[in-house]
Amino acid sequence: MNEETRQGGCLCGQVRYRVPAKPVETVVCHCRNCQKQAGSAFSVVAFFPRDSLQLEGELQTFEDKGTSGQTVFRRFCGNCGSPVITDTEHAPEMGLIFIKAGTLDEVDDLVPSVHVWTERKHCWLTLAEDQVQLERE
Ligand SMILES: [Zn+2]
Ligand SMILES: [Zn+2]
Known part of the structure; x- marks a missing residue:
């Protein structure tokens, strides 16, 4: 693997991708739709330049409506x-x-800078004080 890129994929491995080593930004979304889709308390999303994504394998699409x-x-x-x-x-x-950061193969250096939709955050979860917290988007 080239050090300029980072790889990832789905659980079964049918879908694999390559992106640049560093995301533009990493955001944690606590919105209800992300919770539902992830089956978890939140979703960690890494932003990458759109042209840089190299995708192999087939993805299905669910069309969701954002709050906006x-x-x-x-x-x-x-x-x-x-x-x-x-x-x-x-x-x-x-x-x-936007890549679901949990699908990246290497996440050790991945630290989110922003939390959005914290008004929907699960109550047991304590966020780092140096990370920006937005009640909504
Ligand atoms: Zn899969
Ligand atoms: Zn969300």
Whole structure:
């Protein structure tokens, strides 16, 4: 593996991808939809330049509606169900693609800078004080 890139994939391995080593930003989303889709308390999302994503394998798409009314394309492996990519209507013009960071092979250096939708955060969870916390988006 080239040190300029980082790899990841779904649980069963049918979907694999490569992205640059460093995400533009890493965000934790505590919104209800992310909780539901992840089956967990939150979703960790790493932002990467859209053009840099090299994807192998087939993803299925669930069209979700964000709180703002924006369509959110939640893309997952149809075989094992891992959520892998989140895309939005506005992501192409921002030049970004959003990777579910739990699918990255290496996460040791991945530290989120922002928490969004903390008004929906599970009550047992204590967040680091040096990480930005937004009640909504
Ligand atoms: Zn899979
Ligand atoms: Zn969310």
